Amino acid sequence: MKHHHPIEPVENVLVTGGAGFVGSHVAWLLCELGFRVTVVDDLSTGHRAAVPPTASFVLADLRQVGTINQVFAERQYDAVMHFAARTLVGESNTRPIDYVRDNVGTLCNVLQAAIDHGTRSFILSSTASIFESRDGSDIDENQVVSPGNPYGESKRMCERVLFWAERSHGIRTAVLRYFNAAGAKPGGDLGEDHRPETHLIPLVLQVAQGRRPHIDIFGNDYPTRDGTCVRDYVHVLDLADAHVRTLIALRSSGALAYNVGSGAGYSVRQIVAAAERVTGRPIPTIMRPRRMGDPAALVANSGKLRRELGWKPLHSDLQTIIRTAWIWHSRHPGGFGSSCLPFPPGAGSPSAVDPPAAQPSD
Numbered sequence: 001m002k003h004h005h006p007i008e009p010v011e012n013v014l015v016t017g018g019a020g021f022v023g024s025h026v027a028w029l030l031c032e033l034g035f036r037v038t039v040v041d042d043l044s045t046g047h048r049a050a051v052p053p054t055a056s057f058v059l060a061d062l063r064q065v066g067t068i069n070q071v072f073a074e075r076q077y078d079a080v081m082h083f084a085a086r087t088l089v090g091e092s093n094t095r096p097i098d099y100v101r102d103n104v105g106t107l108c109n110v111l112q113a114a115i116d117h118g119t120r121s122f123i124l125s126s127t128a129s130i131f132e133s134r135d136g137s138d139i140d141e142n143q144v145v146s147p148g149n150p151y152g153e154s155k156r157m158c159e160r161v162l163f164w165a166e167r168s169h170g171i172r173t174a175v176l177r178y179f180n181a182a183g184a185k186p187g188g189d190l191g192e193d194h195r196p197e198t199h200l201i202p203l204v205l206q207v208a209q210g211r212r213p214h215i216d217i218f219g220n221d222y223p224t225r226d227g228t229c230v231r232d233y234v235h236v237l238d239l240a241d242a243h244v245r246t247l248i249a250l251r252s253s254g255a256l257a258y259n260v261g262s263g264a265g266y267s268v269r270q271i272v273a274a275a276e277r278v279t280g281r282p283i284p285t286i287m288r289p290r291r292m293g294d295p296a297a298l299v300a301n302s303g304k305l306r307r308e309l310g311w312k313p314l315h316s317d318l319q320t321i322i323r324t325a326w327i328w329h330s331r332h333p334g335g336f337g338s339s340c341l342p343f344p345p346g347a348g349s350p351s352a353v354d355p356p357a358a359q360p361s362d
């Protein structure tokens with residue numbers, strides 16, 4: 001896989017939350033491209049083994065102002081990518097104050113330090129959860145912002161803090177609102193390992209592995225093609241590419257905001273069927289009643305990102321997403337820290353991944 005980005009020789013990038021799923025893949029791509037990367041993470045949900053070997057690592061809780069200033073005192077950062085956050089939508093409904101305090105507080109701490117130390121640009125991981133749910137057309141940047149849960153609300157607040165900080169202090173900011181991040185770096189040495197796992201694709205693959213007996217499907221009476229919820233899955237490497245493009249764009253512009261998704265919606269049943277095809281194993285399902293607050297369909301319109309930054313999702317077809325995730329899960333059945341197995345089972349080395357198929361929405 002080759003990425004061609006016009007980069008300056010050495011640029012220092014601070015990646016908060018770079019031991020987590022999305023942050024570790026972005027940190028990996030940055031290292032590949034020759035950026036000098038420092039990861040800061042408290043390992044509350046991330047994994048030390050996910051941090052690229054060529055990145056510096058600082059173990060720190062970003063809720064503590066003192067530790068952040070130490071991090072910034074050690075190196076002059078050209079840019080910050082801020083992934084560190086509490087991310088569980090369900091949990092945020094039972095702990096709204098923790099979510100707002102930690103997500104907004106952490107952002108404020110890191111942003112203030114970046115401004116104080118003359119960092120030029122700042123990219124925030126935001127989310128489709130800031131938008132009013134839409135049961136029909138896809139979601140572009142003009143969609144009404146109206147978060148349906150405290151997690152989304154905390155990210156919306158973070159976006160507003162960035163807006164005002166850019167106006168007052170001139171730091172160049174961008175927000176990337178991801179839809180459902182999924183997939184894994186090809187080869188199976190880096191992937192998704194959330195504990196507890198709440199994301200559909202890893203859960204489905206755990207059923208295929210026999211680590212869970214079945215997958216619960218919440219609601220089959222939504223106004224969608226088969227009655228189950230529809231979501232937009234974007235490969236984590238395409239997300240990483242969006243970050244690099246945004247980083248470069250911030251050299252000459254600011255106040256950027258992009259929705260990042262494949263533009264294709266898949267129902268829960270389609271995901272289960274695709275995972276059965278990729279793994280060759282049965283994935284039993286159990287129908288449950290609808291869950292409160294689940295919108296019927298969330299599909300991105302990433303036209304602005306494509307037009308303005310030339311972004312194209314090259315890995316986000318469902319087959320590639322599930323296959324790369326399956327290789328990761330097969331090689332690391334217990335996630336990071338578990339033994340590393342060959343894939344396919346019995347082979348001596350990880351199988352190569354075929355070139356990505358055409359993106360369905362292209």
Ligand SMILES: NC(=O)c1ccc[n+]([C@@H]2O[C@H](COP(=O)([O-])OP(=O)(O)OC[C@H]3O[C@@H](n4cnc5c(N)ncnc54)[C@H](O)[C@@H]3O)[C@@H](O)[C@H]2O)c1
Pocket residue numbers: 016017018019020021022023040041042043044045046047060061062063082083084085086087106125126127128177178179180181182194
């Ligand atoms: N995964 C998705 O589908 C998705 C979708 C939309 C937005 N996002 C956003 O992307 C970002 C990354 O998500 P992810 O799925 O990789 O989650 P993750 O939990 O894997 O990664 C978050 C990382 O931040 C670290 N962290 C959390 N609080 C910290 C603190 N106080 N100090 C230092 N480090 C801290 C964790 O240890 C972890 O490594 C989050 O901001 C999330 O809200 C993710």
